[in-house]
Amino acid sequence: MAVLDVDSVSIRFGGLQALSDVSVRVQEWEIVGLIGPNGAGKTTLFNCITGFYRPNEGRVRFLGRDVTDVPIHERAASGMGRTFQQVGLVKGATVIENLITAQHAKVAYDDLSGIVGTPAVWRHERELRDRAMQILELVDLADLADRRVAGLPYGTMKNVEMAAVLATDPEILMLDEPSSGMGPEEAHELGDTLLRLRRELGLTILMIEHHVPLVVRVCDHVYCLNFGQLLTEGPPEDVRNHPEVVTAYLGEEAEEGDALAPAPPTSAPAAEGGGGDAPAGPGRRRRRPLRAGEAG
Amino acid sequence: MAVVEAPPGAAGDDRPDPERPGTGTGAGGGPGGGGWAARGLAWAGLAFVVVVLPLLLPQFHAFRWSEAVILAIAALSLNVLIGHAGQISLGHQGFFGVGAFFAAYTVTVGGQSFWVALVSGALTGAVASLLMGVVALRIKGLYLALVTLAYGRLAQETLFNLPMFGRGAGVEAPRPDILQTNRAFYLFCLLMLGVVLYLDWRFTRSKAGRAVSAARENEQVASSYGIPVARYKLLAFVLSGVFVGLAGTLYAFWNQRVASQDLDFELALFLVIATVVGGVRSRIGVVVFTTLFHLIPDYLSDTFGTSAPFLSLAAGAFLLVAILVYAPGGVGQIIRPITRWMGGGPFARGDDEGFVEEGVRGRP
Numbered sequence: 043m044a045v046l047d048v049d050s051v052s053i054r055f056g057g058l059q060a061l062s063d064v065s066v067r068v069q070e071w072e073i074v075g076l077i078g079p080n081g082a083g084k085t086t087l088f089n090c091i092t093g094f095y096r097p098n099e100g101r102v103r104f105l106g107r108d109v110t111d112v113p114i115h116e117r118a119a120s121g122m123g124r125t126f127q128q129v130g131l132v133k134g135a136t137v138i139e140n141l142i143t144a145q146h147a148k149v150a151y152d153d154l155s156g157i158v159g160t161p162a163v164w165r166h167e168r169e170l171r172d173r174a175m176q177i178l179e180l181v182d183l184a185d186l187a188d189r190r191v192a193g194l195p196y197g198t199m200k201n202v203e204m205a206a207v208l209a210t211d212p213e214i215l216m217l218d219e220p221s222s223g224m225g226p227e228e229a230h231e232l233g234d235t236l237l238r239l240r241r242e243l244g245l246t247i248l249m250i251e252h253h254v255p256l257v258v259r260v261c262d263h264v265y266c267l268n269f270g271q272l273l274t275e276g277p278p279e280d281v282r283n284h285p286e287v288v289t290a291y292l293g294e295e296a297e298e299g300d301a302l303a304p305a306p307p308t309s310a311p312a313a314e315g316g317g318g319d320a321p322a323g324p325g326r327r328r329r330r331p332l333r334a335g336e337a338g
Numbered sequence: 339m340a341v342v343e344a345p346p347g348a349a350g351d352d353r354p355d356p357e358r359p360g361t362g363t364g365a366g367g368g369p370g371g372g373g374w375a376a377r378g379l380a381w382a383g384l385a386f387v388v389v390v391l392p393l394l395l396p397q398f399h400a401f402r403w404s405e406a407v408i409l410a411i412a413a414l415s416l417n418v419l420i421g422h423a424g425q426i427s428l429g430h431q432g433f434f435g436v437g438a439f440f441a442a443y444t445v446t447v448g449g450q451s452f453w454v455a456l457v458s459g460a461l462t463g464a465v466a467s468l469l470m471g472v473v474a475l476r477i478k479g480l481y482l483a484l485v486t487l488a489y490g491r492l493a494q495e496t497l498f499n500l501p502m503f504g505r506g507a508g509v510e511a512p513r514p515d516i517l518q519t520n521r522a523f524y525l526f527c528l529l530m531l532g533v534v535l536y537l538d539w540r541f542t543r544s545k546a547g548r549a550v551s552a553a554r555e556n557e558q559v560a561s562s563y564g565i566p567v568a569r570y571k572l573l574a575f576v577l578s579g580v581f582v583g584l585a586g587t588l589y590a591f592w593n594q595r596v597a598s599q600d601l602d603f604e605l606a607l608f609l610v611i612a613t614v615v616g617g618v619r620s621r622i623g624v625v626v627f628t629t630l631f632h633l634i635p636d637y638l639s640d641t642f643g644t645s646a647p648f649l650s651l652a653a654g655a656f657l658l659v660a661i662l663v664y665a666p667g668g669v670g671q672i673i674r675p676i677t678r679w680m681g682g683g684p685f686a687r688g689d690d691e692g693f694v695e696e697g698v699r700g701r702p
């Protein structure tokens with residue numbers, strides 16, 4: 043049984059078809075990558091999966107249950123953990139407070155006993171704190187436990203956010219550009235962390251990521267979105283060298299310099315293939331300015 | 339979401355404080371024997387002024403101080419909304435009055451005891467506030483402020499003039515025998531303030547308070563932490579309603595009668611100023627400022643003969659501006675070194691006290 047089964051999801055915003063007929067499937071224990079140029083609809087797909095957006099068509103199934111009409115907090119409580127592209131943390135609180143808050147659905151006492159303060163509550167609060175500490179140690183952030191989130195560097199916040207999502211005890215970890223704001227070295231460490239999390243916690247991961255070496259290293263399977271449509275899917279190497287993917291990203295590079303190309307060993311043939319690829323190439327290129335116009 | 343531009347946050351936040359005087363001195367940071375002696379002396383002094391002094395002075399002082407304590411409880415109620423939940427109420431005299439009238443009614447017409455009235459007053463406040471919470475789920479910001487304003491006014495014009503509440507003539511609220519004297523009643527008010535402080539403290543350090551706080555700062559993040567945001571907004575309104583209903587009940591029995599003209603917009607304004615200048619989310623700051631804000635003009639007008647409410651609201655407007663500019667965390671922020679020291683910490687400012695909370699986010 044797939045952990046996550048996104049079945050032909052489509053969503054429109056006014057005149058913009060942000061997703062059309064997108065299907066994605068994530069099996070248990072898999073690390074699945076979701077790539078695509080800016081504005082392709084990756085974050086929108088996350089929002090449809092987690093309930094922030096209601097797709098116009100299609101269903102989302104999670105752990106065998108149709109959750110298309112389930113509210114966000116219930117999906118989260120049932121094991122959908124996600125991070126946000128712009129860092130989703132309670133920034134006025136400290137790191138450990140975020141991790142304790144994130145355990146909300148797992149708290150064993152009810153609101154009233156919490157406010158009255160029974161002995162069981164005190165005991166349980168200590169357990170919540172201990173568990174938060176364990177998670178921070180797992181991702182090497184224990185020394186930041188009492189720091190206020192607002193003062194931390196962006197890359198660190200991204201890591202803290204991931205720790206907070208881990209504290210929700212997720213079945214699937216959905217990461218929206220986890221390596222943004224990190225240097226190459228930190229990104230490499232992030233890769234280690236993700237692989238370790240899967241090994242140690244048995245996590246399933248779906249991640250949006252632009253950093254190609256990271257995607258190639260950790261992902262078992264990659265989906266590529268472009269203009270709201272699934273361009274291709276498959277093992278990371280295949281997807282990276284897929285002519286249409288290369289073209290989609292080259293168009294991007296021409297505009298914003300954010301491309302697949304930097305991956306050192308295999309980039310030469312890929313770039314070549316993209317440049318000389320007549321059927322898909324020109325068509326894509328012609329659509330570029332149109333998209334930019336829509337966005338602006 | 340965040341409705342009031344709640345004067346930026348953690349500055350007035352009680353969280354970073356050591357949990358309690360006496361518990362855990364922390365690794366290596368605890369005060370020595372002399373330090374504890376000095377702190378003990380400070381606590382004893384405080385206890386003397388708050389508990390013993392009013393019992394030594396003539397009865398009318400205890401009467402006056404009781405009102406200050408009751409207003410402090412009402413301000414703590416507003417702090418739950420403005421501080422913890424990021425909501426606003428400009429009609430808090432409405433909830434206060436609903437609690438007061440119903441409690442008085444419970445005793446005078448219903449023939450129940452004071453203790454039953456205490457519960458019924460608090461529950462009535464909770465129900466009235468819950469209804470406002472349902473409205474607040476749909477209306478936000480300025481519009482919510484206007485709705486609460488209208489509610490307070492409407493309550494005064496209609497609810498408080500219902501036949502069951504004496505058609506505007508008010509309702510008697512005789513005290514029980516054991517609380518007959520002003521001194522005894524003052525002690526009881528103090529006890530209730532202690533209970534409210536304890537509940538508010540537990541609230542902020544347990545599941546519900548964390549959920550309300552997270553929802554105030556970022557609803558999207560809160561819901562992705564598995565928090566049902568709407569439910570916790572309502573819970574904040576209910577808790578606030580219990581506190582203000584209790585305050586209203588105490589007020590009825592303090593004055594031994596309730597009448598609608600005592601519960602006008604001026605009370606709501608006083609409470610908003612008291613909460614914001616006291617320091618949102620700083621329960622100590624709110625209590626300290628509210629009591630002084632009430633008592634100082636009272637005692638001044640004894641001497642100078644000015645009308646107390648005028649003095650207090652004029653000063654309040656000035657203080658509000660001063661606070662917003664110089665110490666967004668309010669009195670709570672200003673006295674933080676003292677409260678921290680009395681809790682066993684060093685007499686120093688924290689390093690993150692200038693923190694300013696973010697505004698509303700865009701799409702997820």
Ligand SMILES: Nc1ncnc2c1ncn2[C@@H]1O[C@H](COP(=O)(O)OP(=O)(O)OP(=O)(O)O)[C@@H](O)[C@H]1O
Nearest residue numbers: 055060079080081082083084085086087127337701
């Ligand atoms: N709530 C919304 N209302 C209107 N348009 C939206 C909304 N959410 C997303 N869009 C549009 O949908 C398109 C896809 O956006 P999305 O954020 O999913 O892209 P992305 O693939 O995550 O890009 P990036 O790599 O830049 O994060 C964009 O054109 C965006 O403007």
Ligand SMILES: [Mg+2]
Nearest residue numbers: 084085086127
């Ligand atoms: Mg995105």
